[in-house]
Amino acid sequence: MRLRVELLGVSLPVDAVDGGRSSDNSAALPTKCHECREPLATPLFCGACHALLQETVADHFAAIGIARRYEIDAADLRRRYLALSREVHPDRAAQAGLDPSAAARVSSRLNEAMRVLSDDLLRAEYLLEISGGPSATADKSVPGNVLTETLELREEIDEARHSGGAERLGAIRAQLAQQHTAAMQRVAALARQVDQGGETLKLLRAELNAIKYLRRLREEAARVEI
Numbered sequence: 001m002r003l004r005v006e007l008l009g010v011s012l013p014v015d016a017v018d019g020g021r022s023s024d025n026s027a028a029l030p031t032k033c034h035e036c037r038e039p040l041a042t043p044l045f046c047g048a049c050h051a052l053l054q055e056t057v058a059d060h061f062a063a064i065g066i067a068r069r070y071e072i073d074a075a076d077l078r079r080r081y082l083a084l085s086r087e088v089h090p091d092r093a094a095q096a097g098l099d100p101s102a103a104a105r106v107s108s109r110l111n112e113a114m115r116v117l118s119d120d121l122l123r124a125e126y127l128l129e130i131s132g133g134p135s136a137t138a139d140k141s142v143p144g145n146v147l148t149e150t151l152e153l154r155e156e157i158d159e160a161r162h163s164g165g166a167e168r169l170g171a172i173r174a175q176l177a178q179q180h181t182a183a184m185q186r187v188a189a190l191a192r193q194v195d196q197g198g199e200t201l202k203l204l205r206a207e208l209n210a211i212k213y214l215r216r217l218r219e220e221a222a223r224v225e226i
């Protein structure tokens, strides 16, 4: 997998991509435009000669030109996304003589990559998917006693609603927020290790499943008016 991403990699030197940290970040080998030989920031198109190179790329990370891993530099991601999007903006695309509909497809490809990569949860889910991990439909397991806890908390929310327990409800909301933070930390820790495959992917699936329960509970608790 890593090799495939390397081949579709980005133009910037590795230290510009991961801020100089030693690398693991071998996904970021330079690739050149086959039309003009200039280095590429994305395999989607060439910023130098405006050749549209390919509309499908290995993954969202490759599309934006960053290494495929959970840890991202949000500011760098945004900067790259904006720079790339500018190139395929309709005005710019027309100037450069790009086929407008192809430019629009590249643009929506970039938007989708940005939507997924900029969200911690979606990015973890996506990494799990492209690492060959189980989907939420295929594997509905959750860690430990999440189901029991969910049932108990749901009852507590109901009780607070019926008894007008504003204080209790506030405590439940705080507890849920705390659990959500802790769960996201576990997701991040596992998502950083998706390369390990196997058990790590199963554990990540379970944590992501649990977060869905947690999110629903938080929504329920938020809807209660006392």
Ligand SMILES: [Zn+2]
Pocket (backbone or CB within 6 Å): 033, 034, 035, 036, 037, 038, 046, 047, 048, 049, 050, 051
């Ligand atoms: Zn070119």
